Amino acid sequence: ENFSARLLEGSSGITGVTEEQDLESTLWLALRMHPETRRVIMFVNRRIVAERAAYRRLQRLIRDELAPGLDVRFWEDPPLQEVLAWARGQPADLVVLAMSFFLDEDGRPLPLASSARQVAAALQAPMYSSWESLLGNGIVGGMISGGFQQGQTAAWLALRILRGESA
Numbered sequence: 001e002n003f004s005a006r007l008l009e010g011s012s013g014i015t016g017v018t019e020e021q022d023l024e025s026t027l028w029l030a031l032r033m034h035p036e037t038r039r040v041i042m043f044v045n046r047r048i049v050a051e052r053a054a055y056r057r058l059q060r061l062i063r064d065e066l067a068p069g070l071d072v073r074f075w076e077d078p079p080l081q082e083v084l085a086w087a088r089g090q091p092a093d094l095v096v097l098a099m100s101f102f103l104d105e106d107g108r109p110l111p112l113a114s115s116a117r118q119v120a121a122a123l124q125a126p127m128y129s130s131w132e133s134l135l136g137n138g139i140v141g142g143m144i145s146g147g148f149q150q151g152q153t154a155a156w157l158a159l160r161i162l163r164g165e166s167a
Contacts, residue, residue, distance in 0.1 A: 015167040017154045021130035022143035023099060024061050029143060030095045030128045031070075038093045039071040043078045045100035045109075079103050080115050087122035094125035097142075098134060113137035 101109035120138030132146025
């Protein structure tokens, strides 16, 4: 929802790579892998434009497509210390989606990988994400995207253009 073809109307000679988290597929994957799930908690940060767009998409998905009886909650702008205290008491019938940064007591973003490891260690339930940087740092999986693949794709596009192909 951040990028739209309308942004390029009237322009020519433009190409590029966009970053899109496949949060919908990550959610469906988590629910398929854990059919006993009764609750889903999604950590989101409303201050990041891309996250707000993803948040709106997930709200529509949940409203329009999820099975009745599944309790889905968004935890907006999650403070790490509150999340850790909450996580220690949660049963295993829960799936957690880490979509965003955790915040310190002053509302500043914390390093994503180290804070996600802390949350995962406190949980009995699995945690999923779409961020490549969280693989090996607390999540069990997800439909992953990352900067390396995007940079590689952009480099291939640049080489094609340098060889004379039209953008």
